[in-house]
Amino acid sequence: MAGPDAAFWQQRFERGETPWDRGASSPQLATWLAEGALRPGRIAVPGCGSGHEIETLARAGFSVTGLDYAAAAISITRQRLARAGLSADVQHADVLAWLPVTPLDMAYEQTCLCALHPDHWSAYAERLRRWLRPGGTLAVLAMQARREGAGEGRIEGPPYHVDINALRALLPASHWDWSAPPYACVPHPAQGWFELGLLLRRRSGSV
8 A cells, every 4th residue: 555554653643643633623623613514414534533523523413423544543532532421433444445334414524635645545535425425515624735845746745735636636526516716724733734624515416
């Protein structure tokens, strides 16, 4: 498998080497909830990490399925939920293989795409489409982590830079309804990077 494997992420969580962790859920999630852009329903959070978003969504009344490659991340998330007296379905799973029993209402993509090597992005994008029911919502926080090596064609990460043009190719308008830019710019604690926050709808006619 190209890019970081499960052992890489397991070691990061075991050692607490998670500089991307804000210590809380993303402020953009709070905005979407306050605006009613995301309403309680069945939602998946791939690459759930330490579970901040899982806790926020469960507290807001969502039926949450959290997925992560690293067993240590799953343990941290379950402990967080237990301390808060909340419940969610938290699974140790490979997002490139996992499918829900029935299509979901929403998926919250924040840290998974930029953690996957770009060789796997097409397969992951196809999974996201298959996870959601027609009309379902895909909430995306696309990591903007440009590096100097990009000018030489280098693929550097994680996190890998998620160019908006690449994202449109992965999630084409034939399958997804896109809103018009500008998109929300969400500061990220790691190295001065930021994320673009946008909401997509799975088109009813897409197969």
